Amino acid sequence: MTREAFGLYRRYAWGAAIVHPITRQPSSGFYTSYPGLSLINALSTLWTMGLKKEWAAAVNWVEKEFAYSAINGSIGSMETMTDYLGGLLSAYALSGDPVLLNRSAAVLETLLPAFHPITGLLVYKIKPSSGQLDVQWNYLSNVGFQQPELIYLSKLLPNHKAVARLPGILAKTRQTMEAAFRPFGLYMHVVNASSGEPVSSMSTLNNGAIDFYYNMLRSYVQLGREDAELLEMYAQAMSATVKAGMFKLMTSGGDGLLYVDSYDVIRRNSSLVMDRTACQLGAMLAIGARELKN
Template sequence: MFGSQEKMVSRSLCVLLALSSASTTLAGRVQKDYLVVPPTAYGNRDAVKQIFVDSYTAYKKFAFGHDDLLPLSKGFSDGRNGWGATIIDAMSTMQIMGLDDWFNEAVEFASKIDFSKSQTNDTVSVFETTIRYLGGLLSAYELSGKKHPVLVEKAKEVADKMAFAWQTPHQKIPYGFLDFTTNSPVIDTSNIAEAGTLDLEWFTLSKYTGNDTYRALTEGSVREVASIPPPLPGLAAQGIDPATDAFVGAYVTWGGGSDSYFEYLIKYARLTNTDDNLFADLWHTAVDSSIKFLLRESPVGNHVYLADQNNDGQIVGVSSHLACFHGGNWILGGRLINNDTIVKIGLDLVDGCWNTYASTATGIGPEVFRYFTTNKTDPSNQRQITDAQRKFNDEHGFYITAADYILRPEVLESNFYAWRVTGDTKYLDRAASAIKSFNTYLVAKETGGYAGLNDVDDPSQGQIDDTESFWFAEVLKYLYLTFDDPDHISLDDYVFNTEAHPFIAPPAKPVYGSGAPNHPVYETAFVPSKVDAPLPAISPNRFAGVDIKAEVGVDINL
């Protein structure tokens, strides 16, 4: 019904190679040696800088001091507690682009933020506050030559408040949300992304404050997640309960709710240069299991992707813009553990995600998309789809289930890693195509800022009235660096947090990890405590009029 038998990417060969420690990769190096950009690249770099300038000019005019610009209604929103998320998130990009006046203004603004309480009635997300505010402040401190100690002081101030997410001295995994007024956590389940995407930032804070407690708290959370028997080797379940240290459900994904937990395993090994192989080997195990159990090719077009495994152990042909970070992460990690096969599959994943951009009318990819598989029990094959979705799949190898674009970075992030590691100019061409699409479809005529799209395959459906702070922190930074001198913010000198804030890394070790996946022996077998797992709150605009459980397959707590 869906064409030729689904290929498994030469599965047996890939598994054998992924398990092997032999490789021709130059150990310790991530970027391609002697990489240079062609002269034409600098015009594109300047075009990206102009997009940043236009976007931030609109923010300054209509929303300065608030979290987000509303580029269509000429207003603002405060979904990140009203501390000026766009300003803090944009600082590292300003420094990289040489926008010194704006950077100095941002330092002055940051010095006056009152982190003792939320400026809104909302609770505080430990995850979002860590990656945007804490990460943004500390990266800006480093990138500006450590000339502004007030940035570390403010980072410490907000981290000291977030530390109340560990309710007792014996609690290993923090609660996801806090009331800053009462210093009390919201007692609720969480997910592994929220529990395991803190250690890069808190380790860096320990480095500059001399207080190792920050590192110990967040590293301890990762170690606790790693100690719980998972549904698949190395692949922790998405949901987790900080009160019981048990997984919630059995959903396995590289998408939202799990994504940056896996991302940080290998990045933490690199940033800390720890001699403990736990982090690199656990990442290697997760990748190895993903190759064995989740890696697929679409029957149409042979596009490589990572499927999910649902609570019932079924493989589900679903993916998302969020999940498309995985290609870049596999490329980085493959280089660090000296495994060319993982790098190669990472590049295939990058191509698969780029196909979601190349296939739409705007040249921009959708939020959620699905693949048909040859597994008759796959829920993707049992969904009722429209004739238009079926036609789209027959042409492009996937079909869209949530068509919006909220200015996400992940596809261009992975494209950046692919360029810096291979030097293949097709990645420059793709980035240039994205610039053209952004300038064609995202410009908000009301303010001169940039706005997302309700439907990437039908721009007549209009724009989304929100400019998330990660537009400044991630999308425009990765695009700019793609066309910049590769020695500027080299992947051999910096580690990016999940919000694209670069941290200075020590000289690289020859190799990370033991060279083989680590399959620990657990005292008990995997036992889920509940059926469904939550996803992190991402953007309130993302979920308007969309049945998330139907699209993603799990419940969501907002």
Template structure:
């Protein structure tokens, strides 16, 4: 599958950000500020892990010869960080090839102007042109999942460059978040980078909030379990989520609702389905009396996300699903019924498999493989579908770069031995790019003790 996805991309869209498989051409989009080759960078570590040596060399050659950083558009800080910086860092750590390290650091430097705000909470958009902070958008707010998902990569940028500024920027974000008052211990999704106050009280473990929580537990793990602040913030946040957002439906399905100033929306987004894997990953370092509880909670949430797949005609899950009026774990409108090759459900299967070795997770993963082959494979690559409840769905004409970075990697790991990227030694960024755990007791290094 990976080979087919890569070869289709190479044939029709090499160097473009993503392949459009129906029209057999490439797509640049406006998320990356003029940077190209998102699919190349996102695929490097997956190709390497799968021992697709020829394809990896093609990707590496493109990075060496054609990956130019002298661009002048406006880019999403978050997307460039998780896809490009994450992909380059992993490629370096897996191969030791210097080109990946150098490009990662250079690109990281281009992201620093986003932090030129009164609070140091970065803007969501960075202009590569002037390097100035766009005061035109000074009224806008920054998104928790975006400014909260820089920590892993930026500590590695400091580690590899010796430049402390990367680590300082993300430590400051942590400091602001620790000090600010949180409603009921919850972290709302929007913060003003100017005032440092929450902009509204919406809370979500799906889009807008998701990877902030993930990066807390992963910062603890990546630090070799020395970053106590990250650990404490994670378990406190998880307890608040459990108290205020966790529900069980009449049909017995456990889900995490969305919170709007005290009122719950009984829906769960596909993006929130990563949380089963996250809670499993964090279970072993919880207080002893909570460990079994978190393992069970992780299994229950993952089961709910499987139900969202099982209850569709295609056996792929919708973008969001609801729990109301007797209908459970299904999308209630067409605008939420699409599947764009997202990885979060198979990501949780992989973590739960590694923790329990319960064969059900491999069975569920295989259901996804078969459904992808049946409904998403086209003549020239894989495409998302517009309605998971149709047995003849229309394709959306997009092979997302995260399909190669994440979905196929997590499926491959689900069916691999546990020592391939052992969770003792590697932490995955939120684009599934593996970063090494700092095992040495060296408090003076980037991640240090707090």
């Protein structure tokens, strides 16, 4: 199935972000500005499945065609971090192919202006070809707080000019978020990238926020479980969500299943919505419980 899907992508939309399976047309609309998004995301899958022919074709495209700095549309910092950097670095971790590491460093070099010089926080979007930024706000998940990709890259290429700036950026980001205003101990899911202060009055563990908390755990484990402060930050954040009543049991027709909602700190009410990234919540809570127990 993977070989067939990849073959159709290669035939009809090679180098595009996505292929529409019915019309067999490459990406349109929002994804037009994201070349090779599916291809780079698929690298680690192709390697793990042993699809060597498909892997070689994909890496060849990355080496010959992928130039993040030439992208002429506005790119989200989240997609850059998790899809481009995350895709390239996870594939490098599996294969050790230097092409993937070099492309990762090149992406970071272009992305550097998107880290706010005062707060260290990533802005919402960047136009790589010109460096134009959307600096006013960003979702909590996307600000680059304790981002595993950045920590990994800083260990791989500590002497690279662009990479050498990452420890300072990570420290600045952490200082900003630790000092940010948190009503009832809750982080708000939209923040000002220039100050780290909340822009919204809503706290959530769903889309736009969950990776912020998850990165506390990921980085804690990634750094050898030596940074006790990170684990304490996670524990305090989760404790605040419990005290705000964001976790609920579905007692009416739900067979006691756990549900999480969003909480508005001004209106003091809940928004009964779970969205696509809430699928990560079970894993995050399980890992958090394990680490806190240890």
